[in-house]
Amino acid sequence: MVRAPFYDKNGMKKGAWSPQEDHKLRSYIQRFGHWNWRELPKFAGLKRDGKSCRLRWMNYLRPEVKHGNYTEEEDALIMKLHEEFGNRWSTIAASLPGRTDNEIKNHWHTHLKKRAKRTSDGKEYSSTTSQSEATHSSEGEAESVLIDNPPNMILESSPLSPTTKSTTELSSFISDSGYISSLNVSGGMEDICLPSSSEIYEAQSSGDFWSEPFVVENIYNQDGYPPFLARGGLVLPLPYEMCYGDSADLLYQLM
């Protein structure tokens, strides 16, 4: 079902994700957001490229993502929207909370395409859609079926990513939403790892830092954060190993 894991010529892992990798990525993003997909895997302790991490998060690990079990209503809506928008899967996905463009695309090709073909011959399809239209009618109905997001739902455009947030704002967001607070099994927000630059240097030089040979002077300014991050007043998300100890493992077991 999934591609066998392998390493490409750059040492990047490809193919199926292991539960450990999922755990690392999920934990990291839930704590720090996806501030930069390209850099994220290094900080999360993953030997994956950013694109792969983004895909895995968007299509599989996001808490609001639903898997399988398409309802008749969803099927009808997909078919209707496909008729309207064609293969613009992201547009279609926007009208189906919890469904990703990739999953909808797959679902279309494996199930609905055939059904659409059948029904376009008979006219069963249009009767189905008219039923659906009855519930969310007239212009803008695509938006109107955008069912209310659950309280913990994070849209792609949501401010989970701290790129636009200052440290204070991010902390406020995090505690207000209760999102990351709930992750702090062993304490409060102070548990977020914010070691000094010397700690970072120590960890790096002791060899349990990233697998990549970073030079501390090039990466961290005197605040201990990479210049490109510190400029925006953003707290540096720390490498996975430094942030997740036993509490993360405990959390993982609870999940």
Add this chain to the structure above:
DNA sequence: AAGCGTTCCAACCGCAGGCGC
């Protein structure tokens, strides 16, 4: 039980758009 074909979906790839410099 074994071999073969089909189904299905996670993941990859290439491209385009947006943005900053």
Add this chain to the structure above:
DNA sequence: CGCGCCTGCGGTTGGAACGCT
């Protein structure tokens, strides 16, 4: 304006799971 970087999108593929003979 051109360039490079990053992100997101849509098409395609790999291969495990499943069904059939």
